[in-house]
Amino acid sequence: MTACWMAALYACCFIGITSAQEQGQAKPQEELMEMSVVVVNPSKTKTQTVPIKMYLPREVTPDAILNPDGLDIEFDSDNSMYYVYKDEVLLKPAETRVFDVEIRDVWNIAQERMDAMADQTRSLVERLKGSDFYEPAKVLEEAIVKSLNTITVTQNDETVSRRSHIGIYRSNLKIIDQVKEDISRLEKQLEIVIASPKPEVLEQSQLKTDSPAKNTTWMIIFIIMLFIGMLGGVFFFTWQTQAHATKNLISEARESAFPAGEHSDAGKE
Template sequence: MRKILNKGIALFFLASLLFIFAPDADAGIVLKVLTVNPSTEETQEVPVKVYLPKEAKPEDIIEKGDLKVAYDAQQGSYYAYGEYKLKPKEVLEHTIELRDIWVVSAAEMQSLRLEAEKINKLLKNTEFAERIKFMYHTMMTKLNEIDQRQKVSKANPEEHISEYRYNLKLLESVKVDLAVARSMLSKAKAVSASVVWKLIFFILIFLAVLGTTFYFLWYRQAKLFAGGGPSAEKKKPAEAREHREHEAKGDEKEADEGDIERILRGE
């Protein structure tokens, strides 16, 4: 009975594992797991089982000692485990080093900033100008908040991971805003395209009218030249007048000759 009680106490201590956050430029996050055998008389087999944060994967583990790693489908996370024989009151310390993946990438935030700035400029002179101005300010505020929060060191891994999850929500919110901004940009482009097509349509109408006008002018000129041209039309009255004058002179000449003949005949 006493052995069972001691084992229960040992498991209680196991459930109250101590996590120590040790920030390190190379190691990232260090989890220190302390396992205690509370018995003052008996040596006991004490199982160790510690769940890793849900974001952590086996490839993120830098150091785990002789602990093994498995996946718990119900919990949806990996855990490190082992079993050790501890002497009475013995304390066993395990160190698990994890790569610090609980940081929003500066490159990703910069990429989002640049895209937001680009869309803001493209929509500046459109019907979405006021809306994108507000959205751009909101997105920049969220990204700056993430940046400021990540600059503050946290005392333990729980706070560090909790802060990351909050920042991740802000980041997802920025991505949603960007998706809306992209849809606005596509609509603005569609409006511009319709204006361009209208302009092309009016240009085609203008060219058609201009072409028709030139055609009628050409047809008229061709008709005039086919009939001798404008100069020929002007010459016809002059030629007729000269012909009449020539005939009149001929008549006068004939009359004069007739008078001379009558005089010679003594009439």
């Protein structure tokens, strides 16, 4: 039992990460990384059976595992990480076994993505030209381009170890998040500029509110007076018509109430 536990400890202690270049091989088109698990049986007389379990970096998914070297792959939902394992590994006395898990290098930010972000930044700043936001936007553009260049340099640095390469990738993701926030700020500034009235429109509006010419003023006065005169004439003729109609209506009502025959009979009596 003690020997098995020691073997398991050996398995945990000899986990390494290497690349093709670190092993002296030519750099492939697709960068590969190897995570090695070394299992040692410390007993020189007994055959031992030990389990193996090695967690993979959180960025690694089954699609990125090119060769598990005979180990099984499983997902740990509690830790949200994949791991490779073997329930039983048979080791002869003093035997050492090495499992090399080949993984595609997923710790790189695509250059196309960064180029697109740089192009988007330049386009936004260009559209802000002539506004109050332009000068601050130029400063922000320089900071964004510098950050993207830093990512390109650091993630392609072949002098760092594979472990450092993974750490650099995680730091670069934070830089990408900051760049995205900066681009979003530029987009909001552009929305403000688009929503604001342009100087030409303001000038045209000011011209339209200027006082009219003298001839135009007299013409407007003449039209108003003519309109008032016509309106007065309409009112006068309407009043005359209504007065005449009212007079006729009263006469008809009187004749209807007191016919001519009744007036003469009343006089005789």
